[in-house]
């Protein structure tokens with residue numbers, strides 16, 4: 001049978017992982033020929049294939065000497081006959097010098113290794129798990145042996161690495177094996193209506209747009225919990241998608257004098273944005289971009305919402321090409337988030353081309369929910385580091401090591417590295433703009449965080 005060895009410093013959870021994989025079959029331990037007292041060994045079933053699993057923890061207690069010597073002694077013979085080494089670290093503790101030392105030794109053994117960041121429960125665990133990249137043992141797999149999270153993924157990964165010539169006959173899967181978890185790459189689907197805010201300066205045409213969108217439907221719902229006193233939610237359908245448009249028209253119409261109107265539209269926008277996922281920024285295309293438009297666009301970015309730019313009153317625009325270019329140039333110079341933002345041009349008044357809006361909103365929502373797989377992200381990250389090496393800070397060059405997306409809505413990334421937290425803003429901008437381009441994330445705010453490692 002293929003031999004899989006669990007290695008790592010003490011207390012990273014090797015035995016828990018062993019028990020988790022061997023499960024009820026642990027009874028087989030004693031029956032396995034050649035099993036010595038101080039070596040924990042069992043047979044596990046991984047995706048229909050039997051493997052011989054060895055836990056090197058059993059040997060640690062017996063061996064004298066320094067910690068590293070003990071680990072090495074315990075692992076040496078086991079590792080040398082391994083078809084696969086599961087090298088474990090503790091994601092909560094991060095990478096310790098002992099881990100590094102031992103990893104170095106394991107690397108030199110030239111056996112296939114799968115790096116496991118155990119105790120990675122929840123989000124923080126995942127982030128910490130990625131610190132493990134610097135061990136140079138490939139992509140770490142975050143899991144929780146204790147809770148069972150990620151164990152299905154682990155089985156897939158192990159199965160993929162087993163040598164074909166040593167495989168026994170295929171068997172039924174254990175009934176306790178959990179269902180495969182969703183992977184990062186699967187597209188996220190809305191579970192309820194997409195929440196949309198229509199924002200923009202007074203007279204940009206927001207009310208007209210809403211009325212046109214409503215057309216026949218006129219399903220005005222609200223006031224609903226969560227909505228402010230003067231706002232209403234309107235439900236619209238487009239294909240299979242349902243949209244809930246939070247309208248703050250009530251607030252806007254109340255204001256009488258111009259000055260108050262200007263102020264109102266900003267506070268009304270904030271209210272609507274807090275409840276929305278996607279913001280439709282309506283501009284009066286005949287007027288170009290004004291400071292207040294930028295102000296509202298900045299609010300969208302600050303609230304972390306996806307954005308669709310709606311150039312309204314397109315019927316009244318003469319030179320459409322020039323107008324479009326002028327508006328987009330102005331916006332993208334002032335706001336990086338607006339680079340490549342999805343744009344729809346229409347006439348809310350005549351209804352012409354208004355039907356393009358909701359599909360664009362749906363698309364923006366999808367981007368806002370996007371997850372970039374860690375492998376692809378880090379391949380890209382390496383290229384970016386090569387193209388422009390990280391800057392010197394106080395005469396010393398920043399060492400940036402790897403990157404991970406910790407959440408979506410909006411996409412949020414963490415860069416790990418020595419003194420990563422000292423990364424200057426222009427290098428951050430370089431990475432954020434690169435991310436937007438490489439992974440096709442137009443019109444969404446991208447958050448970039450940094451975390452220093454030892």
Ligand code: GDP
Pocket residue numbers: 200201202203204205206207208209252312313314315316346347348349350
């Ligand atoms: P709001 O303050 O953003 O809600 O703007 P309104 O919907 O009240 O529209 C302001 C003015 O612009 C009204 O006089 C509308 O008739 C006009 N308007 C709205 N949309 C269009 C459009 O697509 N084309 C033209 N020519 N006028 C429009």
